Amino acid sequence: MVCKICERRCLVPDGGFGLCGRYENKAGSMRERFPNLYLVTAPISAETMPVLHFSPRAKFLQISTTGCNFDCSGCISTVVAKEMDEQSKALKSLTPQQIINKAFELKCDGIVFLMNDPLASFYTFLEVCKLAKKHNLITGCSTNGYFTPESLEELSSYIDFINIGLKGLSKEIYHTCGVKSHKPVLRNIETIYNKGIHLEIACIHKRGNEDKVLEIAKFLQQFSQNIPLQLMRFIPIDDASIEDEPSIYESEKLHQQVKEILNFVYLFNSPGTECLNTYCPTCKTLLFERDFYGPMGAKLREIKNYANGHCQVCNEKIALQGIVSKTIFDENGFEGGYPMTRALEIVEGTLACLGVKQQRDVTQCWEEILSGEGLKKLHIDIQNFDDYVATIFYLGKLVGKQEGARELIDYMKNVMHEIQEKLLHVKHKPKVYYVMGKPLFALEDDRLENQLVELAGGESVNHKLHINGRPGRKITKELLNQLNPDIIFISSFLDFPTERFYEECLKLGINVKAVEKRQIYNHIAPCFDFGSPRWILGLMYIANILHPELFHFDIEKEADNFYKKFYDKEFILADVNRSFAKPHRYHVLEM
Template sequence: MQCNVCEFGCEINEYSKGRCGTYICTGDTIVQDPDIGYLGAYPVSIETIPLLHYYPSGKFLQVFGTGCNFQCSGCVARLLASGKSFNLSYLTPAQVIVKALQQECLGIVSTLNEPAANYYLFRDLAVQAKEKGLLIGCSTNCYFTDEILTNFGQLVDFVNVGIKGYSDKSYKTFGALSSAPVFRNISRLFEMGVHVETSVVYSRGNEDDIIKVAKAVSNISPAIPVQVMRFIPFGEAPIELEPSIGEAENLCTVLREHVNYVYLFNSPGTELLNTSCPECGSLLAEREFYGPMGSRLVKPWISYTCNCGNSVQVKGTTATKSFNEEGFMGGYRISRAFGMVHAVLTCLGILDDCKLMDIWGKISDTETLMQVHHMIQQPYSYLEFIRLIAEKANVPEKGEELVSFIHKRLEFVHNLAAENNNHKVYYCMGSPLFALNAGRMENNLVTFSGGMSINKQLQKEGKPGVNVSPSFINEHNPDTIFISGFLSRPLDEFYGLCQQYGIHTDAVKQQRVYAVPPSWDFGSPRWILGLMYIADKMHSGNSGIDLKKEADKLYLQFYGMPFEEATPNRSFHRPSSGIWPRYVMRCTHA
């Protein structure tokens, strides 16, 4: 039988569950695979989804399942999108509803995987949610058929539509045939009264296509927000596709000529998360970076109407109290936790997807994830994280091999630390004005190396950090500045911003600003290389550490390849984009 959920129209039979891998045929009816359910349900602030013009700061229950009809390079949830059947515990729609009510959420939002892959499951969830007075929505690529969209539009209150591009060529890259159904469906949903926001990924080279996206959205309504997601290369995607934050900000300026509200994500410190009046330019809502693809209101909305009389299209009242997620909870941070587990397993030689998901199932409860969140923030406690994952994977010997490798180098750096006790360091992410939280691993690496992290003076916390003023940096006058290896910025842009903001510390004057290599300071066991990198820079290259030699040892021992052959991207688990690993074990018990 032919599936009518999305435009692919897959044939579902005894041999095929479709592109999504989640549908089966029973008699003359296509139904959801009964083994499929929701893998997680966590309370979040709506801005972390992200939706910025819908019940600001509202508390929603985020859910996700498995399966997707698209095949996107650099997907942040590759295994969830794969549609494979894993031996995990699933939540039913009824159980999700109970959790939403217990957590006093305004509604439920489906993210991470595509709801078209779980359409009948999502339909049941939406019906039950509405019966209980809960709002319901999702993030979606919106490739539904016209027939299904009519029903879908009656189910949902809000959507964030991920647009892959304007041209048909951009959709063929992801396995689809045309962009037309997406823009047709956005228009239909908007006409049906569904609250619509859009997001589009900006990778270097697709600027013209994104401008055409903005024009197409504007033709539907210039009031529909356009969220620009600066491409962060995970998976096999090369790092050359990642535009700088400055390049992304320049593109957003162009897009604002066509739509009223343009926002920039994956770019710590940018001012383009704020809402300004499209008529007079007055600042109406101020936000800051709050984890992968998320934001947080710094100050609550006072009014949706500007002093000039122009009204901003925001639906729903602003929550009087902002909900702040703990640990890995909220938005796409759960995918980062997954990536960290994946990173350790890769070093332990476990490349089987099903084994990965099996171990994830053992540690993905809220209590264990909170425990993991604390473990990964300190060098020695990270060793316990390795032991935990190795134990769950039944490879304790391999775990001890990795622990021993890291411990030996910790002792070496510890012996150097006494020489750096007056060296002041500032650690930022992306922008000189976005400071990493005092308790994060990166700042603890500085302290472990004997440095004085000025970030430790910060009282306020966010995820993964907070905006600071130029005066904070100047007053503490760091000797060295490090830029995070997770979300970075080219040094020429960084120095340019320092000049623009009036940051004139010794680190800037003496050009002692360093961009840590990708995934060398957080998320992966490669942080041990980051620690040695930090210690060496604080010693002005006279630490006695041969970083190239140390990198070769780690890469050869735990990745089976020399460091010089690696072409790194932002992935936690992959040491190199492209062909690594040479021999990948696929799921053996799906």
């Protein structure tokens, strides 16, 4: 029989499975193979999901399972969609009623499905939505939108909002995800819009696809200029090339072009940008001010000049549904949204250094971390060296790689000892400001990067900020000028070209010593200061910059030695992307 859940429309023999592996033909009926099994059931705010024009600041119960009907290169949810075993012991079996009960217990306004696609667990999600409506809870999801007319019709009566990730307007780009055509998604966008379901669209900006993004904006314009478009600056992970990543500046430039077509366009994955804010389309007054809040996420910081659905300056009605929540919910650590996938990558990246090559060993460690308070503990432990060492040994013990763990720990301790020995008589400690992306997005004070500064003989001015964010938040230029750092480091996770950074500082009126003397630095490679044991290379680099009279580490040579020692591969800069898990884009685990 034909599976009518997604437009792959798999022809499934009796007792057989569809291509996604999630559904089975049982006596002429398509059944979900792994119903009611959840990897995540945790609270999340609307903007972290993200949805920006529906019930701002609302608190939802996030539900996520495993699997996907697509197979996209560079997927940020790879660990959930492709690599997590669908019968993992980390999955929790919960009935629809138990999901509803948990939503009420956590004082949530509704329930949302995200991270993997609801089409991978369609009947599970449908039953939750039906029951949620009986209890007056909001329902929504993020999806690739590859519904059949039959499945969309079945779901549409029970869902309030949908965020569709639109890959492009050509069949060729959908071929790269393993499906035939883009047309079903376009058809479904029109159907959802016509049904009055709140709709937001997300698309990826890769370097070179600017014309395709503009085509998407023009396609949406024919329905309404008020459909929010989320522009996701591409973060190359998994097997994606770093060359595909546009700079924040390039994405901001594209954002301005798209704003000439649509009223509400938002730029994600770009710390410090003003392009996450909502402005009145008529008088351009700032209404909603937001911050970067981890991959694919935002955080609503302040509401200005907006009340009762209107701009208070010109009285323009703003295309926004629902009411603004009076309470603010902040997710803890890796919980809520896509940062959890980065946490699992951190585990995988550590195991890669220990010589783990089997997916089953990685999955075993994921299962342990996802049990109880493991995720919360991991977020704390990776921020300081002693706890980090304990984490390395704990993971090594789980998979029988204690010797590899000891070897890695000894290597890291030896480097740190060498640095500490040379710093014994140092009296002057340069003041260092650590930023991610643009100049005013400061990393929160307890981040590992700031600990590296102190270990390398610097004084972290971020420790004076006492800010909360994920992984930080914007500060004012006045505060930065007051801190007056001697040196600025830009995070290697989401960096910014130093020359452009310098120009941005001048434009903003930042006149600190680091800018005056052009002491602004990027690391030589992504993920050299957080996310995997490769941060030990970042520590060497920071030491070189802070105390050039003492340290002369040849970072490329050290990186090559590290890669040969722990990955059994030479270091090739062009092969490294933003993945915490994979030391290079061609790194593949054995199944």
